[in-house]
Amino acid sequence: MLIFPQGTRVRVGEMGRFNKGGAMLAVASQVPLVPVVHNAGRYWPGKSFVKFPGTVELRIGAPVPTAERSVDEVHAEIVAWMEREMREIGA
Template sequence: MYYAGFYPVTLVFSTLCLIVGPLLPFRARFKFLTLINYFYIIWLRICCGVKVRVSGREHLPKDGSYVVIANHQSEWETLYFQILVRPQAVVLKRELLRIPLFGWALALLRPIALDRSKRRGALKQLLEQGKARLADGIPLLIFPQGTRVPAGEWGKWNKGGAMLAVSSEVPMIPVAHNAGLYWPGKSFIKYPGTVEVAIGPAIDTGGKTVEEVHETATSWLQQTMRDQGSLG
C-alpha cells in the first residue's frame, strides 16, 4: 500500500519540480522540492505505523554552515533528514541522479554526487565541492559509512566529514537513528514502531585534528546507537 502512493506522487511531483525548480533561488527551491518529504513521512505513518521521535534539536545551529554525519541503515533517513536539516547539500552516489524524473529533480538540490569507483577522485571532489557549499552557508549531510549497513552492524566509517569540518572550521554534528529496525535497507517490508533520532552536541573543530573530531563523533554515535538498540 505504501508504494501505491509513493510512486505516483513521486512521478507527478518530480515533473512539477523540473518545471518550477530552475526558476527559484536555491533556498526557496529546497523548500519547494522537499515538500514531498513531508508526504513520505506522513504516508509511512498511515500505511505502516512508522513514527518518529527526535531528541537534541537544540544542538542544530540556527544559522551558518556545519557538517552533519549520520549512520546509514535504510532509505528512511534519506527522506526524513531533508526535513530535519533545512536547507542542506547531501553527499550521495552519482547513480541516483540518473533515475528519470526523480534523479533529475534531485540534481536541482545541489548534491555532491560522487563516483564511488574513483575513490581518490571522489575524496578530492568531496573536499572541493563540500568547502564551496559550506562557504555558501549551506549545511552538509554525509553518511560516512558510504552505503546502507544493516541494523546491528557498525561498518566502516570514512573521515571525509571530519576533514571537511576541520578544513572549513565549522562545527560537526553527529546524528544517530535506528530506522533499520523498522525499514530494513533494500527491503520492501516495513515494521510498525517509532524511529528514534538523536542529535548530538556540536563538536567544535577549532584547533583539533581530523582524527580527534572523527573519534569524538564516532564514539558518541556508537554509544547512542547501542542505546537505541540498533547496534550490538
C-alpha cells in the first residue's frame, strides 16, 4: 500500500504537514513501514501541469519496525528520516 503523508505536492524547499495515517495503519497492522522520498517536485511543480525535463531521484529507507511501538514514536522516526533525505536531494 502506498500512502502520501503530505496529501499533496508542496513547493520545492517547503515541508508540508506529515499526516499520521501511514504510521497508524502500520502500527495497527504490526507491519514495518518503508519510507520513500523523491524530488519530482523540481520537475513537476505543485499546482502546475507544466513539467520540466530532468531525472527524479528516489530514496527508499530501511523498513521501520512498528511492533510494540506507538504511532507517535513511529511517525516521529519516519518524519525525521524523510525531512533529512528531502533536504539532501533538494526536494
